[in-house]
Amino acid sequence: MYKILKKDGKAKRAEFTTVHGTIQTPVFMNVGTAAAIKGAVATTDLKEIGTQVELSNTYHLHVRPGDEVVKKMGGLHKFMNWDRPILTDSGGFQVFSLAGLRKIKEEGVYFQSHIDGRKIFMGPEESMQIQSNLASTIAMAFDECPSSVASREYVQASVDRTTRWLWRCRAEMERLNQKEDTINRHQLLFGINQGAVYEDIRIAHAREIADMDLDGYAVGGLAVGESHEEMYRILDAVVPCLPEEKPTYLMGVGTPANILEAVDRGVDFFDCVYPTRNGRHGHVYTNLGKLNLFNAKFELDSRPIEEGCQCPACRNYSRAYIRHLLKAKEMLGMRLCVLHNLYFYNKMMEEIREAIEQGTYQEYKKQKLEGFL
Numbered sequence: 309m310y311k312i313l314k315k316d317g318k319a320k321r322a323e324f325t326t327v328h329g330t331i332q333t334p335v336f337m338n339v340g341t342a343a344a345i346k347g348a349v350a351t352t353d354l355k356e357i358g359t360q361v362e363l364s365n366t367y368h369l370h371v372r373p374g375d376e377v378v379k380k381m382g383g384l385h386k387f388m389n390w391d392r393p394i395l396t397d398s399g400g401f402q403v404f405s406l407a408g409l410r411k412i413k414e415e416g417v418y419f420q421s422h423i424d425g426r427k428i429f430m431g432p433e434e435s436m437q438i439q440s441n442l443a444s445t446i447a448m449a450f451d452e453c454p455s456s457v458a459s460r461e462y463v464q465a466s467v468d469r470t471t472r473w474l475w476r477c478r479a480e481m482e483r484l485n486q487k488e489d490t491i492n493r494h495q496l497l498f499g500i501n502q503g504a505v506y507e508d509i510r511i512a513h514a515r516e517i518a519d520m521d522l523d524g525y526a527v528g529g530l531a532v533g534e535s536h537e538e539m540y541r542i543l544d545a546v547v548p549c550l551p552e553e554k555p556t557y558l559m560g561v562g563t564p565a566n567i568l569e570a571v572d573r574g575v576d577f578f579d580c581v582y583p584t585r586n587g588r589h590g591h592v593y594t595n596l597g598k599l600n601l602f603n604a605k606f607e608l609d610s611r612p613i614e615e616g617c618q619c620p621a622c623r624n625y626s627r628a629y630i631r632h633l634l635k636a637k638e639m640l641g642m643r644l645c646v647l648h649n650l651y652f653y654n655k656m657m658e659e660i661r662e663a664i665e666q667g668t669y670q671e672y673k674k675q676k677l678e679g680f681l
């Protein structure tokens with residue numbers, strides 16, 4: 309299913325075959341939290357901007373519209389009209405960051421919905437059941453993401469529990485994939501490495517889960533407040549302890565520079581809300597750094613956001629026009645900025661893949677990073 313086509317240093321150029329099509333890696337997954345890319349971007353737009361994988365959030369879809377509704381509608385692919393791969397997160401991160409009044413027990417987490425205060429319980433089995441109802445291509449294991457400032461004792465106890473939860477996730481996923489009425493009986497499971505900024509805890513955990521022969525492995529709990537240098541140090545330590553012949557996913561990362569550095573350390577799956585969130589605020593990416601389109605200097609600027617960019621915004625509209633839309637709070641302004649930013653990320657991943665294939669990744673990375681300064 310996962311096949312490395314070429315290596316350049318530690319950077320991997322691979323292909324990951326799923327029931328919903330083949331993913332070319334390194335890949336940036338485009339985040340559609342509640343089964344929609346924020347900024348009025350439809351799944352029909354995603355094909356035009358080179359999206360390979362859409363990512364949706366289990367917690368959000370569980371509280372609204374409810375995963376049972378999605379299942380009755382034939383699963384997430386049918387519901388949102390997207391036939392390429394979808395990855396769903398486990399809900400763990402949102403339970404720990406969004407939900408109110410939570411209580412963590414061995415069996416799982418008790419918490420209140422951030423929408424209506426309703427009491428909900430979610431453990432490894434519930435997370436797998438919800439993701440099975442959503443019928444995503446790749447399901448993520450239910451884990452706890454301890455705070456980057458948590459004590460060593462807390463992090464160790466949390467990681468041990470996350471490992472026990474992972475065994476339960478795997479058993480439940482196997483059971484669900486055998487059920488007659490399961491929509492996607494080939495659903496894949498990725499495990500998640502945790503351990504905050506404690507290298508030794510992370511390494512021991514990575515080795516333990518590496519032995520479980522899962523479909524892929526993620527590094528979680530990074531980009532949550534630690535410095536970039538700290539994140540790279542942990543990747544240097546942890547990625548070599550995860551199976552090379554499986555996909556490696558760095559969750560929630562990040563800036564174009566973070567992605568370039570992580571690819572160089574062997575990571576090949578990414579996701580982040582930056583391109584969509586920044587786009588909604590009129591901040592757009594270019595090869596010479598970010599622009600704030602609200603800036604007065606773009607008032608009469610007839611150039612596209614980036615010369616030569618083939619995205620739907622740049623092919624048709626000027627910076628001056630998009631700036632006007634943003635200032636007038638026209639939804640089209642946001643939409644064009646989000647389309648450009650996602651195209652920019654997807655295009656950069658395509659260039660990364662090409663550079664690895666040609667054995668020129670170091671040169672490419674250096675040149676790209678210099679442009680961003």
Ligand SMILES: [Zn+2]
Binds near residue numbers: 614617618619620648
């Ligand atoms: Zn563009």
